[in-house]
Amino acid sequence: MSLPPSALETSVHRAEQAWNQQQLATAVTQPDFRLWTYSAPAVVLGCSQRGLVSEEQSVQRAGLDLVQRHAGGGAVLVGPWMLSASVALPSSHPLVTASAVQSYRWLGELFVSVLSEAGIATEALTPEAAKASQQRNANSELGWACFAGLSPWEVVVGRRKIVGLAQVRRRTGNLLVAGLLLGRPEWPLLCRAMGKPVEQAMALESCTTSCAEQAGRIIAVTDMAAALDRALRDVLALAVAER
Secondary structure, X not given: OOOOOOOEEEOOHHHHHHHHHHHOOOXXXXXXXXXXXXXXXEEEEOHHHOOOOOHHHHHHHHOOOEEEOOOOOOEEEEOOOEEEEEEEEOOOOOOOOOOOOHHHHHHHHHHHXXXXXXXXXXXXXXXXXXXXXXXXXXXXXXXXXXXXXXXXXXEEEOXXXXXXXXXXXXXXXXXXXXXXXXOOOOHHHHHHHHOOOOOHHHHHXXXXXXXXXXXXXXXXXXXXXXXXXHHHHHHHHHXXXXX
């Protein structure tokens, strides 16, 4: 199945962040989304990580470009192993709840459903389960990495993350972003770029998993993107119809 050009973008990370920023620059009047793939690796920092590492340091240490997103959370290593989604919603949309945490729920559960169709059993973490995980890992040395921690409604296999979520809430609208691990990331690259011991790559490997690992085969990004595209279109249309 071929996707509409507006839905799937084989882009550099900077185009993705520019699209995300543009959506909330003015009032969001109707739902919109994009899916993103990456031909080369790059580092995307959370909004609170400004100053941890510069673009020059990332290039010198690992040969990776670096950008900063407006959403919170830790550093993400995008690359050919990841399929990402950006969803912009009006503030009045029924999927945007008063609780920032609960606003993640529908997206986490959507990924669980899409992955189930691909034969991959996962679960979206409840707030209680996420809190318990955060307490267990309160002193972790990996707090700088997005995929090392677990937040409510992120998607896991056991305690290993396969989908990370982030959110930006403004008066102009709500932006949800998600990253699905299709394959194993090159964690040593991220460690080098961030100036962290390369040994931490093993810890990152142990607390994450991927579609390829769980399915025992490589799942084409176009197949997963097509399934995610259908699911997003269906849930966004249904939410409006039920208002």
